[in-house]
Amino acid sequence: MLPAVVFAQETKNTDKKREPGKYDTNKFSQMYDLLATPNMFRTASGAPGPAYYQQQADYKMDIELDDKNTKVYGTETITYHNNSPENLEYLWVQLDQNQKERNSKSTLVENQKMEKAMTPAGFLKKFMEESFDGGFVIEYVKDAKGKPMKYTINQTMMRIDLDTPLKSKEKISFSIKWWYNINNYRVDGGRSGYEHFEKDGNNLYVIAQFYPRMAVYNDVEGWQNMQFWGAGEFALPFGNFDVNITVPADHVLEATGDLMNRKEVFTAEQLKRYQLAEKTYDKPVVVVTQEEAEAASKGFSDKKKTWKFSAKNVRDFGISTSRKFIYDAMAVKLSEKSVMAISLYPPEANPLWGEYSTKTVAHTLRSYSSHTFDYPYPKAISISAEDQGMEYPMICWNYGRPDENGFISERIKYGMQSVIIHEVGHNFFPMIVNSDERQWTWMDEGLNTFMQYMAEQELSSSYPSQRGPAAKIVPYMSGSQDFLEPIMSNSESLQQFGANAYAKPATGLNILRETIMGRELFDYAFKTYANRWKFKHPTPEDFFRTMEDASAVDLDWFWRGWFYSTDYVDIGIQDVKEYYVSSEAPKETKDVTIRRGRFNKEDGPFVYMVSGDSKDLNKKNMKSFDVNDIKVLADFIQEKYTQEERSKLKSPKYFYEVAFDKPGGMLMPILVQLTYDDGSTEDYNFPVQIWRKGNQTVSRVFATEKKVAKIKLDPKLQTADIDLENNSWPKEKIKSKFDELGG
């Protein structure tokens, strides 16, 4: 097709200095410069490729807790399956407890400054007390025949050297024996450890990262070889676990997997209650009562009990045990199966936990399953652990209890429900859709926070969600660039961890779902990603590509701006001009010629659009348009249109040209709301491609039947626009809280 407009050769002022050329900086450019090249392992569609493989690690463990001395002892036999096409000369095992060693390098990389004021306890802890003696003590590493294997420990990683390489498609078994001191996590920190109750002297244990774990070996990283510094969490292969856990006989315990010997560890009464819970779908059934927990809390049994668990296709294993535990459970119906929702909590957590925990677990499983896939594991457990919020397969620790006077504020109630939704939700990302947390916190935290937002809103449309709505990310994104880095930054390098890796990606996905793609296209693509990568190891590229591949919505501009940069959204109204229709040519348009086709020239007569600020505007034309006032038009209609055709013509009365500019670098659709003088409104949504030429400004013409009283951009705060001052015409002073408060 030939362009209708013919440009004259531009004549340049030859004195002007020539400008240099440039590379392509268009924000719609496809991301060949940023994404890894697709290959046989991972395809351009975002799906696992024909050569995709993943390793498997199976564990048989015997674990014993020494409650008196707060130590854990363990032996394990790991069977490692090398499904990769390569032979492996050595194996890497993660020793996360070593991050708590006295000589841990984690403390040496802190940026320290002298604190000018400290509490006495703080001073003692910092300068005088001996630090916690943590870290694994490895007693042996032996091969299947019992022969010691050579190993080297580098901080939180242990390399096991093999006499002969582990061939592709072969497996190897070896055993490790170890112990470590358990940390009081409320004093020494940590994602696991124990909470001590002064009142009755008991401990509540949340035990995780408690065994040497196989690192991931895959097609993008080789061996996952980044140390555990504290922020970047875990990358773990899937496998099957058989775990025997020995604890004092008066403890109540839960862990990842099916409990294989319930009859041996529950009383006959408790067993009956549990069987009732398996058939109860509407509310939790108390299996271990508060009275039973309080009675147990008064003693300290010297006898032992062994709890036996078996878990299939999980990437990790967690345990919680205490003699303080109340236990309740209910069944949850998913589309094709039923699973159990379970909570364990000390009496201090009631009445809050008895009422809300298990029901919240059940809601989470239903909501997340509906957006991804049916929860594949047999159960999900919520453990009450103060100051915590941490996830493992089928089990998680959550904060939130009444205060010491028994008062439950709304903040604690919602905080506790939110943390339960979040941590139970992590079963989907990253426990099942198993992204590499050590590299990319956002891949599980961001996606999970987005899912959490949907689950909260499905619980109640008035749920006070803290992350998800576009407007709530503005304080972060409008901040100084010194404190921002792109979402696509390594987990350890984030300055504002929660905002960067949780809130911003969650908000971005919410904007895609509600404003850019629409729910139908988004939900299908998101579900496709979850199903393609469940029980597998996806990368960021696999997510970005699937979202486009399954929706036919090009989102490279969005990933570039929202995930790979710290650009922010600021779109404004630059100028609004009202136009009047005239049959007389104003001076500035007098010489106009309108070309038609390639060769023909129109000589008139013309209808002229005269802007309200033009000097040539004739006062008599300053009125709403009526076709009968403009003879040229009236005659033209009379001559060329039949009666029927005339009746279908629209009758615009007012004409506006609105120019938009874009002080922010992040692209967004332009959402415009016109408010007419009678108070009615009309919404326009100009797709983001309106910026596709790399233009800084763009304008649109509106022909309306009613007079426009007000124009507003992004009236429902859907785009995280950081500056609302330029979002309205006529300029609207944003109501200042200071004025309201009499400042």
Add this chain to the structure above:
Amino acid sequence: MKKIIQTISLLFLFVILTSVSLHKFYVSVNQLDYVPQKKAIEITSRLFIDDIDLALEKKFNKKIYLGTSKELKESKDYLQKYFQEKFSIKVDDQEKEIHFLGKEVEDNVLICYFTIKNIEKVSSLEIKDTILMELYDQQHIFHTNIAGNKQSLLLTSGKMRGVLNY
């Protein structure tokens, strides 16, 4: 049970808290603007409400229940006393009075509004903010806008005071 978190290193906080869905990053975000029409400096501070609640409880030996149905009537007075001690600003080397106008609650954040009156011009600002530093390794980010000149400042327990020149 009382919280026993004392002065703890930043890394340690990361260790306890990173996987948590809650805030647990001890950072406040503050916006400071000079408004020439009012000859006033306006400051908006966003602080985590449970942290402030605990700070008031420790200082006044009394539960204030900020942002809950049981909030004490005189909570604003307690806050004012607390801020007076912890937050000060010099404009062009002169200590100025900071008026605490009021507060509102947004989710788990307490938004506080402050104003400094009778300011003809601002060539330099010295901000001292030790709010919550007695409890946590608290950091305060200040974004300032003085007649379009935008600058930022990070205050930490190692650097409680900072100067900006315009």
